[in-house]
Amino acid sequence: MAGEDELKLLGTWASPxxxxxxxxxxxKGLSYxxxxxxxxxxxxxxxxxxxxxxxxxxLIHNGxxxxxxxxILEYIDEAYGTTGPSLLPTDPYERAIARFxxxxxxxxxxxxxxxxxxxxxxxxxxEGIKQMLAxxxxxxxxxxxxxxxxxxxxxxxxxxxxxxxxxxxxxxxxTEELCGTKPFDIANTPLLLAWVERFTALxxxxxxxxxxxxxxxxxxxxxAQMALSIKK
Amino acid sequence: xxxxxxxxxxxxxPSPxxxxxxxxxxxKGLSYxxxxxxxYKKxxxxxxxxxxxxxxxxLIHNGxxxxxxxxxxxxxDEVFAGTGPSLLPADPYERAVARFxxxxxxxxxxxxxxxxxxxxxxxxxxxxxKQAFAxxxxxxxxxxxxxxxxxxxxxxxxxxxxxxxGGVLSWMKVTEVLSGDKIFDAAKTPLLAAWVERFSGLxxxxxxLPDVGRLLEFAKAREAAAAAGxxxxxxx
Numbered sequence: 001m002a003g004e005d006e007l008k009l010l011g012t013w014a015s016p017x018x019x020x021x022x023x024x025x026x027x028k029g030l031s032y033x034x035x036x037x038x039x040x041x042x043x044x045x046x047x048x049x050x051x052x053x054x055x056x057x058x059l060i061h062n063g064x065x066x067x068x069x070x071x072i073l074e075y076i077d078e079a080y081g082t083t084g085p086s087l088l089p090t091d092p093y094e095r096a097i098a099r100f101x102x103x104x105x106x107x108x109x110x111x112x113x114x115x116x117x118x119x120x121x122x123x124x125x126x127e128g129i130k131q132m133l134a135x136x137x138x139x140x141x142x143x144x145x146x147x148x149x150x151x152x153x154x155x156x157x158x159x160x161x162x163x164x165x166x167x168x169x170x171x172x173x174x175t176e177e178l179c180g181t182k183p184f185d186i187a188n189t190p191l192l193l194a195w196v197e198r199f200t201a202l203x204x205x206x207x208x209x210x211x212x213x214x215x216x217x218x219x220x221x222x223x224a225q226m227a228l229s230i231k232k
Numbered sequence: 233x234x235x236x237x238x239x240x241x242x243x244x245x246p247s248p249x250x251x252x253x254x255x256x257x258x259x260k261g262l263s264y265x266x267x268x269x270x271x272y273k274k275x276x277x278x279x280x281x282x283x284x285x286x287x288x289x290x291l292i293h294n295g296x297x298x299x300x301x302x303x304x305x306x307x308x309d310e311v312f313a314g315t316g317p318s319l320l321p322a323d324p325y326e327r328a329v330a331r332f333x334x335x336x337x338x339x340x341x342x343x344x345x346x347x348x349x350x351x352x353x354x355x356x357x358x359x360x361x362k363q364a365f366a367x368x369x370x371x372x373x374x375x376x377x378x379x380x381x382x383x384x385x386x387x388x389x390x391x392x393x394x395x396x397x398g399g400v401l402s403w404m405k406v407t408e409v410l411s412g413d414k415i416f417d418a419a420k421t422p423l424l425a426a427w428v429e430r431f432s433g434l435x436x437x438x439x440x441l442p443d444v445g446r447l448l449e450f451a452k453a454r455e456a457a458a459a460a461g462x463x464x465x466x467x468x
Binding site: 052061064066067068070071072074075078079092093095096099100103104138 | 284293296298299300303304306307310311324325327328331332335336370
């Protein structure tokens with residue numbers, strides 16, 4: 001790493017999108033300054049660094065901001081191409097496959113999860129759970145294809161898809177308590193279950209992912225607050 | 233183009249997402265087989281090539297399918313790196329900026345625009361329109377920053393964001409006709425208005441963009457059918 005290289009990450013401890021970036025930085029062996037943000041009282045730095053979305057994560061590299069978790073992941077991989085392992089495959093077709101699955105995770109997993117988490121009625125919740133489990137089943141197939149018998153979506157080592165899904169792990173581990181269903185089980189998603197064990201054992205995961213118990217409490221509190229504010 | 237490269241594009245001529253891929257192929261000077269899909273009767277090949285989403289576009293390169301329009305565009309740029317212009321700059325930061333604006337176009341302009349055009353209630357349509365116009369203003373600023381005096385989001389030459397936005401141009405023109413509103417107004421967003429002219433005049437655009445008149449007829453027929461209730465849901 002060049003001297004004078006300055007990395008600053010604006011984030012919130014609970015955000016899975018921020019966790020993704022932390023994972024990538026750790027996997028690459030990069031030092032950075034982490035700055036916890038208060039999203040109810042956004043800092044000037046956040047607002048000037050991400051004027052379009054005003055969201056976290058934002059990675060500031062030598063004063064220049066990069067926004068959106070997947071954009072940041074690709075940036076880290078390219079800006080630090082010779083540092084640490086590669087996060088994306090080198091082959092263009094495999095890169096396209098990896099990008100496809102990351103896009104799938106972002107487009108298809110999060111929304112039903114949120115529905116299952118916040119739904120008022122049983123019917124809505126059941127539908128959210130059903131859709132979430134269908135997506136998880138597809139991801140089981142994706143893991144089988146991408147890993148080709150190896151430990152990760154990225155093969156022998158952690159890759160882009162692993163990080164994209166891994167960032168969500170604390171939420172996935174809290175899903176039974178928060179949504180009323182286990183996302184993974186030995187009958188339907190044995191590969192993903194094994195992947196979860198493997199991923200959470202990584203040093204990067206231990207540093208980057210929030211404590212599940214703390215996260216579950218926080219999510220429940222937020223949900224209650226939202227429900228109250230809607231009733232008003 | 234490398235010898236032995238077989239490119240097949242599964243698409244539908246009205247789709248702006250398919251148009252994006254056609255733009256990229258045209259910019260790179262690549263030949264391909266253009267396969268028109270019937271979205272009400274999807275082919276075995278489409279279902280097999282995109283089992284997850286069952287959507288177009290799908291680019292099949294030497295038998296291997298690539299899905300999702302902007303993933304396909306990046307794939308084309310990477311695989312055919314030595315052919316034609318690069319759609320992404322070499323600098324990682326500039327690449328990150330381009331990659332930032334692409335989903336912005338999709339999430340903040342295209343999605344609300346669709347709601348404006350095809351929303352079920354007047355309220356939905358009006359909200360979609362409002363959001364689409366807000367996004368156009370933001371994109372004017374993005375163009376100013378990204379172009380650095382050149383004519384495109386990619387700077388001096390066409391880049392990823394130009395392709396992402398360029399793909400929807402015929403539809404934007406159709407919407408202007410149907411609604412009577414100017415989306416890229418030279419008075420409000422001069423850089424974008426000029427960009428529209430410049431982009432539409434490119435050889436690649438003339439080859440790839442669907443004819444506005446034909447698209448207008450298609451849009452009107454679809455609206456009429458939807459109003460008559462003869463389409464059970466939209467097909468993408």
